[in-house]
Amino acid sequence: MGEEAKVVRASVGTRLRRGLRFARTRVRELRMIGKALASTKHPILVHVIPMRQCNLACTYCNEYDDFSKPVPLEEMETRLDLLADMGTSIITISGGEPLMHPELDEVIRHIRRRGMIAGMITNGFYLNRERIERLNAAGLEHLQISIDNVVPDDVSKKSLKTLDGRLEMLAQYAVFQVNINSVLGSGVKDPEDALKIARRAVLLGFTSTVGIIHDNNGQLKPLGEHEQEIFEAVMELGKRSFSRFNDFQHNVARGKEHEWRCRSGSRYLYICEDGLVHWCSQQRGYPGIPLAQYTPEMRHREYLTEKFCAARCTVSCVQQVGILDNWRDPQNLKPMPMTPASPPAQLVQIGQGRGDS
Ligand code: SF4
Numbered sequence: 001m002g003e004e005a006k007v008v009r010a011s012v013g014t015r016l017r018r019g020l021r022f023a024r025t026r027v028r029e030l031r032m033i034g035k036a037l038a039s040t041k042h043p044i045l046v047h048v049i050p051m052r053q054c055n056l057a058c059t060y061c062n063e064y065d066d067f068s069k070p071v072p073l074e075e076m077e078t079r080l081d082l083l084a085d086m087g088t089s090i091i092t093i094s095g096g097e098p099l100m101h102p103e104l105d106e107v108i109r110h111i112r113r114r115g116m117i118a119g120m121i122t123n124g125f126y127l128n129r130e131r132i133e134r135l136n137a138a139g140l141e142h143l144q145i146s147i148d149n150v151v152p153d154d155v156s157k158k159s160l161k162t163l164d165g166r167l168e169m170l171a172q173y174a175v176f177q178v179n180i181n182s183v184l185g186s187g188v189k190d191p192e193d194a195l196k197i198a199r200r201a202v203l204l205g206f207t208s209t210v211g212i213i214h215d216n217n218g219q220l221k222p223l224g225e226h227e228q229e230i231f232e233a234v235m236e237l238g239k240r241s242f243s244r245f246n247d248f249q250h251n252v253a254r255g256k257e258h259e260w261r262c263r264s265g266s267r268y269l270y271i272c273e274d275g276l277v278h279w280c281s282q283q284r285g286y287p288g289i290p291l292a293q294y295t296p297e298m299r300h301r302e303y304l305t306e307k308f309c310a311a312r313c314t315v316s317c318v319q320q321v322g323i324l325d326n327w328r329d330p331q332n333l334k335p336m337p338m339t340p341a342s343p344p345a346q347l348v349q350i351g352q353g354r355g356d357s
């Protein structure tokens, strides 16, 4: 996919609607920041999983299966109501592949009805004009697609070649904001791909970010010199994204440990398909408590709990949430023992986090 690739433009009507939705979302984001600075009592960002099943099978991924059923809409609405009642600002729908959920539009509508900002992470394979229009109508505000390579290979089919037509449709019809995430690091055959993907994203009017992969033991590993150059170039291209405020990723790129306070379990929550609260996608199984039983006291305890994995963490979305509280409230508590009452859920440390979040 070269830079001679087609540039597509949205109609005047779509551009107007896009501008309006963008302005409204920005106002709500600024309100979200003000509310987060004024109080530490509510979650800022929550990832929810309405569908663990995925249509792809990227070999590095352990966040999907090929059999599980969608979480019923009623159950999703109950969870979203609990989160709205906690004062949550942003919901990001993730998976598996959320576009496989038959009632996804209603899930998005419910997020918006309850006054929360609605985002989604998808592999993009189910996007077409009709689906994009439905997402517009449901009120989606952010969409992220992770693209792993320029040409599909044995590891991942999420490539620019397979997805470029869908990206063009998004550029033409989407009124929500689109971010394209590329990856660098261990296991990525051609680091130049990240730059090609980011350039294409910017050409189509999207924001772009770059995630860094762990090595096989889930440990942060410095990028090589050439990869670091590419990383900086992609970060420069992605200047419109909020992630530019995050110096953490620069540390990850250099393999440096990072000093910060991870507020997962409190300001950030990961709600799996079974409705259990987890620290994040990389630390599933803890605390593993059903959302309906997750009290403000538990959230406050997690707020003050030091996370053993923080120094070498690569989860950029939790890092960005952390920025709002890093300056206050030192963490001096240790993790609580695992709750025996939870349904089976293992502590999962993902070997190769792709920085999808
Ligand atoms: S990385 Fe995303 S697209 Fe690939 S298998 Fe996992 S959930 Fe599916």
Ligand code: SF4
Residues within 6 Å of the ligand: 262, 263, 264, 279, 280, 281, 282, 283, 307, 308, 309, 310, 311, 313, 314, 315, 318, 319
């Ligand atoms: S892996 Fe990162 S985001 Fe997850 S709990 Fe550890 S420090 Fe927090």
